[in-house]
Amino acid sequence: MAYRLPSDTANAVVSALIRGISEARLAAGVSQERLAELSGVDLGVISRAERLQRIPGMASILDLAIALQLDFPTLVQKAIIDGQKATS
Numbered sequence: 001m002a003y004r005l006p007s008d009t010a011n012a013v014v015s016a017l018i019r020g021i022s023e024a025r026l027a028a029g030v031s032q033e034r035l036a037e038l039s040g041v042d043l044g045v046i047s048r049a050e051r052l053q054r055i056p057g058m059a060s061i062l063d064l065a066i067a068l069q070l071d072f073p074t075l076v077q078k079a080i081i082d083g084q085k086a087t088s
Contacts, residue, residue, distance in 0.1 A: 009084055015083070017075065018049050020075050021049075021064050032046045039064050
C-alpha cells in the first residue's frame, strides 16, 4: 500500500514547494516576467501561484524549477519537511 500524506499536509507541502521556487526566483534577482519567458509558464500562473491563489500543475512547477536551475529532488524534499513541520 502506498503512503499518502494527509490532505492538510499535502497542501502545506505544495505551498512550501511554491514558496521555495519564489524564494529562489527572488534570490536570483529574476522577475516574474523573466521567469515566464525562461520557463514558458504564463505570467498569470506564476503570479497567482506565488500568492497561493492557484496551484499550478506539476509540469509547470517543474518548468519553473528547471528555468531557475534548481535541484528539483532537493526542492521537493525540503518542501516535504517544511510542510510536515507546518502541520505538526
